[in-house]
Amino acid sequence: MSEVREKAELAKKSSAQLAVLTTEQKNEALSSIARSIERHADRVLEANEQDVQKGIDSGLSKALLDRLQLTDARLKDMVKGLETLIELPDPVGEVLESWERDDGLKIEKVRVPLGVIGMVYEARPNVTVDATGLGLKTGNAMLLRGSSSARHSNTALVDVIRHGLEETDVPVDAVHLVESAERSSVQEMLTLNDLVDVIIPRGGAALIQRVVRESSVPVLETGAGICHIYIDCDARAEMAQDIVVNAKTDRPAVCNAVETVLVHTSWAERHLRSLLELLRERGVDVRGCPRTQSLAPFVKQATEEDWDMEYLDMVLSFKVVDSLREAVAHIHQHGTRHSEGIVTDNRETAEAFLQQVDAACVYHNASTRFTDGFEFGFGAEIGISTQKLHARGPMGLPQLTSYKYVLRGDGHIRGGGPTSC
Incomplete structure (x- = not known):
């Protein structure tokens, strides 16, 4: 079994557990992750130094190196983002609409997690923490695939995140990093329809266009910013x-x-x-x-x-x-x-x-x-959507949910008449 499928299966199993956790349980997990980042800051920065040096050696521009680099201040911003998420309302379980039919059958439209979110992203290691925080707060498991330029940083961050989850009710397998640098690992993620519920690309135009073009999994498209x-x-x-x-x-x-x-x-x-x-x-x-x-x-x-x-x-x-x-x-x-x-x-x-x-x-x-989730008061963002379906602009907590209809009756049965399926 490939690394991608193995980790996706573990994430899928965890998503069922995540979906029924309380807000308090999820907030405790976010707090534990924040404390873990603080405890292991030196390890993360040391790993990031390896990526930055590799970027310098390969001729990355000053601006791209800035995207890649982590500092004490940026780690503190990650922690602050997680703490802000804790304070925000949990959208899961929110009743969006409710009504009652003439015969007494009650119908509610209720927010639910998306399930397993696959993130394909470039360069910026802070996305690893931002995406994980947003995903877990909304009851979603995360399958992350960052770029090779941030490999050491992302590996250290995910290890620190998973360490933080060990003492919480959120399963450790709710967060996975695909470590393979092979192009085929992205292609496999894009076709795991049975395990991944949505793909979110975050990066340059070429990456986003590739994901939109090649994915059979539904895509929440983030756009290039001209x-x-x-x-x-x-x-x-x-x-x-x-x-x-x-x-x-x-x-x-x-x-x-x-x-x-x-x-x-x-x-x-x-x-x-x-x-x-x-x-x-x-x-x-x-x-x-x-x-x-x-x-x-x-x-x-x-x-x-x-x-x-x-x-x-x-x-x-x-x-x-x-x-x-x-x-x-x-x-x-x-x-x-x-x-x-x-x-x-x-x-x-x-x-x-x-x-x-x-x-x-x-x-x-x-x-x-x-145009930023933190500046909008969302705590963080998982990306900026430039499409018009489901989500647009900075994508915070509500945009990482779907909904289902919950119907409550008392022995109701349907008689004859038109049907939609």
């Missing part, structure tokens, strides 16, 4: 500068970082050069359309490929536009329905943008970096 900010003619210069700099340079290798800035021509004539110079001082590789270049000769020419590029790095493209309509048209053509923002003091223009742009998150006068 995020835009439109600076309107009525935007305050200082505010626009602060928002763009934050959205690009705070953490450039994450999906909610801005990749393209669209600038109204009248604002560009007054303020764009100073913004471009500020970004260059911060180490950003600035690319632009001919109109952008005419205002700042140090700007590199943007190609058609740049408008469809999720850089995940200190690179940012600019395009000067003549109207809100042109900006929205560009976003619809090149965006990924992730996060899109407008900077303006004109309420009417802002509302038109928020209504017309089709994305999971739309912003007025705020950085796109807020």
Whole structure:
């Protein structure tokens, strides 16, 4: 039996036990995991150092190394995320709707766990803890498959997680890491329909597209983040500068970082050069359309490929536009329905943008970096969904549940009439 199937079978068996645990039992498990991470922080950081050094040796960019690296502060953030999850309401068992038929048969629509969640993800080892915490709180078993670049980090984290579960009512086999680096291990996960209930990919566009294309297991799709900010003619210069700099340079290798800035021509004539110079001082590789270049000769020419590029790095493209309509048209053509923002003091223009742009998150006068489960008060997130079915935007606890109908009668039987099956 393969490693993937063996671990999936153990996770499936555990999911039945998880589904009937109380909120208190699940919260105790999350607390135990948090304490285990604190106790074994040195071990995790030592393992992470091996991955980071390997990344340096293989030539990973500074931004990608930032995604990979763990620090004391980031471990504390993981612990804080777990503690926040403990405080959040447990969606499992929530009655979404209820009604009673004329004959007295009672019907309830009740939240239930999805079952076994398969996570396929790249680079960021914090996903291992975030996904596990969300999954266990909602009664789901987790089958994790991270990238080879974070192999030592993920192995150490899962060992620490499982150690934390040993003294709790959550079975240790509720969390498994697929350690095989073979491409075939991902392919096998994507076809385990009898054991895995849903696959969630988290990473670059190539990974997500592969999972969507090849999986026979239902996919909760997370999307690449080609995020835009439109600076309107009525935007305050200082505010626009602060928002763009934050959205690009705070953490450039994450999906909610801005990749393209669209600038109204009248604002560009007054303020764009100073913004471009500020970004260059911060180490950003600035690319632009001919109109952008005419205002700042140090700007590199943007190609058609740049408008469809999720850089995940200190690179940012600019395009000067003549109207809100042109900006929205560009976003619809090149965006990924992730996060899109407008900077303006004109309420009417802002509302038109928020209504017309089709994305999971739309912003007025705020950085796109807020598209994040923790920032939304979800404790953590398992990914940002850019699809429209079941879940959209940061996926927290409710998005990791399904529902079932519970019917309570008193000897009710059905007579003749139409039937749906």
